Amino acid sequence: MTVNMVDSFGDGWNGAEYTLSSVDGTVLGTCTIEAGNNGSDSYCVADGCYTISVTEGDWPGEISWNVGGAFGGIVSGAAGETVSFNVGSGDACVVGCDIASACNYNADTNIP
Numbered sequence: 001m002t003v004n005m006v007d008s009f010g011d012g013w014n015g016a017e018y019t020l021s022s023v024d025g026t027v028l029g030t031c032t033i034e035a036g037n038n039g040s041d042s043y044c045v046a047d048g049c050y051t052i053s054v055t056e057g058d059w060p061g062e063i064s065w066n067v068g069g070a071f072g073g074i075v076s077g078a079a080g081e082t083v084s085f086n087v088g089s090g091d092a093c094v095v096g097c098d099i100a101s102a103c104n105y106n107a108d109t110n111i112p
Contacts (some may be wrong), residue, residue: 001069003031003041003052003088009062010037016057016079018065023049030056047088056080 007013017032019060020043028050033039052075053064060079067075071086 001043001045001067003029003035003043004066004068005039006064007033007037007062008064009059011059011062012036013063014058016055016060016063018054019054019109020110021051021053023051036087036090045087049086051082051084052077053082054079 003018004020005013012033012035015032016017019030020028022028022045028045029039029041031039052065052067054063054077056079057063062070063079065077067085069087071088075085076085077083
């Protein structure tokens with residue numbers, strides 16, 4: 001999969017960064033754009049569920065990103081977003097929490 005980062009102004013992400021994690025919470029990578037309009041990182045990962053979380057930094061309106069290689073196409077977003085997605089042709093990621101007292105309880109969850 002490839003994480004593509006874009007800064008519309010061209011001065012980097014100004015303190016924002018992404019964190020890519022596996023379903024068990026293991027951080028696979030973090031990155032930012034120090035300067036310029038774009039950057040990308042490639043990862044070789046097993047089929048499964050992953051989460052990308054992008055912080056806001058100082059100029060969140062300039063930030064966009066996408067992940068190529070997600071099941072079903074490209075996953076994209078902006079600063080301040082966290083998105084879960086599936087790689088490979090397995091079951092779709094089920095969002096929720098496995099703690100019964102939580103407001104987003106879902107016994108079938110596979111995302112912490």
